Amino acid sequence: MKHLQKVLFLTAALAGTQMTGVAMAAESSNAVVIKAARMLNAQDGKWIAPAMLVVRDDKIVAAGSSVSVPNGAKVIDLGNKSLLPGLIDMHTHLTGDPESAGYSVVALSMPRVALTGAKNARLTLEAGFTTVRDVGAEGYTDIALRDAINAGDVPGPRMVASGPALGITGGHCDETIHAPEYKISASGVADGVDAVMKKTREVIKYGAGVIKFCATGGVLSFGDDPRTSQYTLEEMKTIVSEAHRLGRKVAAHAHGGDGIKLAVLAGVDSIEHGSYIDEEGAKLMKEHKTWLVPTVYLGDWLVQNAEAIKLPLPLLEKAKVVLPDARKHIAKAIAAGVPIAxxxxxxxxxxxxxxxxxxxxxxxxxxxxxxxRTATINASKLLGWEDKVGSLDKDKFADIIAVDGDPLKDITELERVKWVMKGGKVVKTVQ
Incomplete structure (x- = not known):
């Protein structure tokens, strides 16, 4: 009997060893090794050369200049290319296009808007942006797009989406183009403390992963001034406290100096645009560790293409004043050390x-x-995703891009991303 038990024990142990070997072989066979001339340490801004990354499933499992290649691993050799973490854009509107920003198209259905988002999600991903924060979309079309991407139905970046942005009646986040007899308001409109609390809860109910509100007027809206504040401090505090209590961060659209300061004092996590940020505002943002998300390139494109997108003259006139001023103030904020995403x-x-x-x-x-660093390390911190994205480190998502040259010498290399991997899957191959 004892002899039989010993035989059975040895047989089981041998079977376990064989099964472990099979499991190890299977585990090795789904590994992918990416080789390139160099990869960027986004934290210190230095190259690691040569570059080797081992990816298994959707994560990086090893990274360095010399790592062990698992048996049976697929090798992707990108030659002399430079690897960087997938880029992060903290202020997008994937379901919109320039033509709708210019109000030449005002009758799109929400299903059509969502399909526009699917197109733009693919374009954004192929440009090397593997994560975005989408801050404002009517009809929860951004939430639908996020869920479709997560389900694998359409290609696109990882999304943190806000749903409709909160705003005052007649403010920048309201619909200000329609005649009064139509009685059309944006779905995020809420006035007063009780109403903004309810609206914050409502957008979270329908899937918002971040809360966006308009603290000041804007450029692409009628009847308001980007330099003036809209929500009161009490209303802003209500939005922020309720969002934070429910585990969401808050982004505030704010151009004007007073609106920026009120939003910072209310406790927002980021100021979007910051066009008229002044010395006092910069000091407050540093003290409160509030991130600034400037959006400055649009000033070039919008003015140059205003006629093509039929941008109404009142909006173009605002753009020609606000956007050049923004660069002067943003430059001072950068010099002052305001944290930038x-x-x-x-x-x-x-x-x-x-x-x-x-x-x-x-x-x-x-x-x-x-x-x-603003589009990698900094953006991941603002998202609260430092453990997921923003660097080419072990246990992070395998979100990786490749460019031909050295963006530390020529930053425009990042306008020409050649290869993209998101979550361990190649979504753009070398051209």
Whole structure:
């Protein structure tokens, strides 16, 4: 009996060893090794050369200049290319296009808008932006798009989406083009403390992963001034406290100095645009560790293409004043050390051109390495996703891009991303 038990034990142990071997072989066979001339350490802005990354499923499992290649691993050799973390855009509107920003198209159905978003999600991903924060879409079309991407139905970046942006009646986040007899208001409109609390809860109910509200007037809206505040401090505090209590961060559209300060004092996580940020506002943002998400390249594209997109004259006149002023103030904020995260406001200009923002940031005083950091390390911190994205480190998502040259020397290389992997899957091959 004891002899039989020993035989059975040895047989089971041998079977376990064989099964472990089979499991190890299977585990090795689904590994992918990516080789290239160099890869960027986004944290310190230095190259690691040569570059080797081991990817299994959707994660990076090893990274360095010399790592062990698992048996049976697929090898992707990108030759002399440079690897960087997938880029992050913290201010997009994937379901919009420049023509709708210019109000030449006002009758699109929500299903049609969502399908526009599917097109723009693909363009954004192929441009090297593997993660975006989408901050404002009517009809929860951005939420539908996010869910479709997560389900694998359509290609696109990882999305943190806000749903409709909150705003005051007649403010920048309301519909200000329609005649009064139509009685049309944007779905995020809410006035007063009780109403903004309810609206914050409502957009979270329907899937918002971040809350966006308009603290000041804007450029692409009628009847308001970008320099003036809209929500009161009490209303802003209500939005922020309720969002934070429910586990969401808050982004505030704010051009004017007073609106920026009120939003910072209310506790927002980021200021979007910041066109008229002044010395006091910059100081407050540093003290409160509030991120600034400037969107500066759009000033070039919008003015140059205003006629083509039929931008109404009153909006063009505002743009010609606000957008050049914004660069002066943003440059001072950068010099003052305000924390910066990358954003584009893509939709005001065509999606896929997001990388053009980098060159403007460097013209405003950033080094190339610092500009890249805004769209990697900094953006991941603002998202609260430091453990998921933003660097080519073990256990992060395998979100990786490749360019031909050295963006530390020529930042415009990031306008010409050649190869993209998101979550371990190649979504754009070398051209």
């Amino acid at each position: 990358f954003g584009t406001d893509a939709a005001v200009y065509p999606h896929g051109l997001n990388g053009r923002e980098f060159a403007v940031l460097t013209k405003l005083g950033m080094s190339n390495a610092d500009a890249i």
